[in-house]
Amino acid sequence: MKLFERLKADAAPQWASYVDHEFVRQLGKGDLPLSAFKHYLVQDYLFLIQFARAYALGIYKSPTVGDMRQSLEGVKAILDVELDLHLELCGSWGMTREDIESAPENTPTMAYTRFVLDAGMSGDLLDLQAALAPCVIGYAEIGSALRNAGAATDGNPYSRWIEEYGSDAYQDLAKGFANWIDETGDVYLTEARYARLLSMFEKASRLEADFWQMGLDAAD
Numbered sequence: 001m002k003l004f005e006r007l008k009a010d011a012a013p014q015w016a017s018y019v020d021h022e023f024v025r026q027l028g029k030g031d032l033p034l035s036a037f038k039h040y041l042v043q044d045y046l047f048l049i050q051f052a053r054a055y056a057l058g059i060y061k062s063p064t065v066g067d068m069r070q071s072l073e074g075v076k077a078i079l080d081v082e083l084d085l086h087l088e089l090c091g092s093w094g095m096t097r098e099d100i101e102s103a104p105e106n107t108p109t110m111a112y113t114r115f116v117l118d119a120g121m122s123g124d125l126l127d128l129q130a131a132l133a134p135c136v137i138g139y140a141e142i143g144s145a146l147r148n149a150g151a152a153t154d155g156n157p158y159s160r161w162i163e164e165y166g167s168d169a170y171q172d173l174a175k176g177f178a179n180w181i182d183e184t185g186d187v188y189l190t191e192a193r194y195a196r197l198l199s200m201f202e203k204a205s206r207l208e209a210d211f212w213q214m215g216l217d218a219a220d
């Protein structure tokens with residue numbers, strides 16, 4: 001089995017608590033309180049700034065130029081596309097970039113970003129990939145499931161978000177990431193390392209679920 005599929009299968013409970021979280025279900029039905037979504041999205045903007053740094057660290061930790069280019073794709077996807085979605089949505093509620101960037105980081109935001117940055121700093125590229133993988137691949141899985149379930153309709157206030165993460169471009173980005181961690185695994189994975197990689201993948205999935213919960217807890 002390829003590395004990503006193996007990690008996902010072994011972390012099945014943590015993965016399910018992330019991609020099937022109550023926040024995601026309500027988002028799909030369109031009945032998620034707007035206060036919860038707004039809170040989530042502002043924290044997610046702050047999260048993405050740190051995630052762009054994590055992908056930049058991936059460039060630094062890359063053994064090959066090909067790996068550097070893959071890491072660069074992650075940086076570009078965040079800085080050139082994803083942050084703009086957040087600014088667009090926040091703008092539609094009258095929030096400016098300054099409002100968002102001056103919001104205080106919540107503890108789940110700090111916990112998740114600190115974890116990923118530390119995994120990359122203390123380890124090699126494969127460690128960093130194990131910590132990053134749930135992010136892009138999980139969101140692509142959620143976006144595609146919601147889109148296929150017909151959730152991105154005019155009646156759903158979150159259709160723009162669903163369209164973005166269900167888009168072909170985002171699906172391709174996630175597939176590219178899965179292939180990339182599999183290829184790195186082909187070169188650097190040993191059985192002795194696997195337990196640590198799985199533990200990081202499980203933690204990142206748990207921190208994703210905590211991130212959704214932070215949004216739900218902020219509902220009016």
Ligand SMILES: Cc1ncc(CO)c(N)n1
Pocket residue numbers: 044047048082134135136139208211
């Ligand atoms: C918390 C979180 N995980 C993953 C993504 C996908 O990039 C995101 N925007 N936010």
